[in-house]
Amino acid sequence: MTGVADGGWPEAEGLAEQLALQGDGAVRLVLLYGSRLLKTAPDQHSAFDFVVIVDDYKGFYKGLAKYRQLGRPLALMQGLARILAPNVIAYDGGNGSLAMAKCAVVSKEDFEQALGPSPKDHFLLGRMVQRIEIVWSQSSLEDTWVRGVINGAHRGVLEWMAPYLSGDFSAEDVGRRLLEVCYQGEWRPESQGRARMVFDAQADHFAQALDPVLSAAAVSGKVLGTTEGRYALAAPASAADRRRWRLHFRRSKRRATMRWLKHMMTFAxxxxxxxxxxxxxxxxxxxxxxxxxxxxxxxxxxxxxxxxxxxxxxxxxx
Incomplete structure (x- = not known):
């Protein structure tokens, strides 16, 4: 589920607060996700994975440039902000600190689109349906907004996962298969067994996040409850739906390849x-x-x- 760190990640929270201060008032939220949060075998100096949600790309990058934190030309970062959003940048604590974050910088508008019913690719969606924590927020209103967007993404999981489900399944089974599908949809520098490790680290999250989704789908008739906590699709995914999501993941993989090239330009x-x-x-x-x-x-x-x-x-x- 979407939690609030509330002192549980002091190094990440401190880094996020400094980033927000240097972002010239443009930062709305900083979300922590990935290997440091899940404790999936990172070393002590591994970078934190942040999603930095801003309301103004230009203002944010101007702020970082003033503090010599951008590492790339300001005009380049502004120009690339809306091409294959988000930009991914490196951010460190400075003053000899070893703390570092890999930051995916995205506007509220682009974040909503990426987690909505018609995403351009799975880069953000595949990450944000996993466990995350809010490590910095501009206000409680922003907390409420981001929880609503992420809860909506959870409710949409069954639509794009239906072509990849067969037999009966639990919420945990859907989460496990979801990670397999998402990992196959990108070029990643990890072994295929990585998806299993990442699932094991957050199986409880998928149970909490997806069981209400499956229960609601049972009420609406989209799935059938076979036994307690287990479900089956009421009808197989249509040929059109299978084709739609197959093409989506192919497009997502192509965009992932292009995104690697973009990372080389934006990520110092x-x-x-x-x-x-x-x-x-x-x-x-x-x-x-x-x-x-x-x-x-x-x-x-x-x-x-x-x-x-x-x-x-x-x-x-x-």
Whole structure:
């Protein structure tokens, strides 16, 4: 469920508060998600994963630029803000602090669209239906707003998951399958077993978030209650729905590929970050050549393709 950190994550809360102060009044909320929150084998210096919700892209980036926190030209960041939103940036605590966050910066309007019934891709939706915590908020009204948007995303899960469900299932089963589908819908530097680890770390979240969704669907007749806590689709997903979501995830994967190219432009020090993440999640040591370090866009592709093709492939495909 969507919780409030309330002192439970002091390092993340402090970093989020500093980010909000330097964001020139544009930050509405900072959400924590990902491996640090779920404690899925990050090291102590792993970056926090933040979604930073703003009401003004231009003002936010201007604020960071004043504090020399942007790491990229201001005009570039403003220009890319609405192309494959969100921009992803690196943010650190400064003054020798090791605290760092990987921030997905998104406007309230773009956040609502990404979690609505017709998302352009699954980048935010696949992350925000998982466990998150609010680590900074401008007001209680913003808390209420973001909870409403995320609860709406939970209610919509059954629509896009129906083509990937068969037999009877529980809320936890839907959550497990959801992660398999979402992980298959992106190019990620982790093994396929990562989806299982991430599910195990938040199985209770999916039970709490999705059981009311399935109960409501049973009342409306979309699913049938087979035994207590278990359900089945009242009718298989139509051919049109299967085609719609199959094409959606193909489009999402293409957009994920383009988004990686965008990350290289917006995320300072993206290359060591990706290498470190790949090493952490796969247990492999990765040594880049001097050419790969100097011109990764040209020389790193063969290694990246080989890496993706040789990952553990035990995960279920959508």
């Amino acid at each position: 020090k993206w290359l060591p970050y990706v290498v470190r993440k790949a090493e952490r999640h796969t247990g492999r040591s990765i040594k880049l050549t001097s050419l790969e370090k100097r011109m990764p866009l040209i020389f790193l592709w063969p290694r990246a393709i080989h890496f993706m093709l040789t990952k553990s492939n035990r995960g279920a495909r959508p």
